[in-house]
Amino acid sequence: MADSVKVKWIYPPNLDGNSIPDGQGHRRVKIQLTGQSDGTGESRVQKLDISDLQTIDGSVPARTVVEEISWSISGYDNILLEWDRDPYAEIAQLADHGEQNHYRDGGIVDPGGTRTGDILLTSTGASALDSYTIDLTVRLKS
Secondary structure, rough: OOOOEEEEEEEEEOOOOOOOOOOOOEEEEEEEEEEEEOOOOOOEEEOOOOHOOOOOOOOOOOOOEEEEEEEEOOOOOOEEEEEEEOOOOEEEEEEOOOEEEEOOOOOOEEEOOOOOOOOOEEEEEEOEEEEEEEEEEEEEEE
16 A cells, blocks of 8 residues: 555646646746655655746746745654755755745745756655645746
């Protein structure tokens, strides 16, 4: 058995699993990550594939900036969000519940570099029926 996980697109709506049509890029995207564990947990599971995104000028973003995070985590020791870089670049370690708004201070900026720049999730201390809901607002950078 495996953990039950989902990525829901809040903005743009109804993108779930589809790339953005040409000429319809965005400055920001908002996604909701949900998961319920069977006890196995997740290790560097891709949650946001930036190659599926498009900036306003129609290009695939080179990097992203996390502007807002809100979360509710039940049971896990913590959830780690990071960018797929060499080395991996931490976005945040989350536990319990809370929110961070980094919009005014410029956001948590992907340092760039090699590998994809996708956003990955790792759960620590998973037990059966542990769960999480995480909302991310991400700005796209050319």
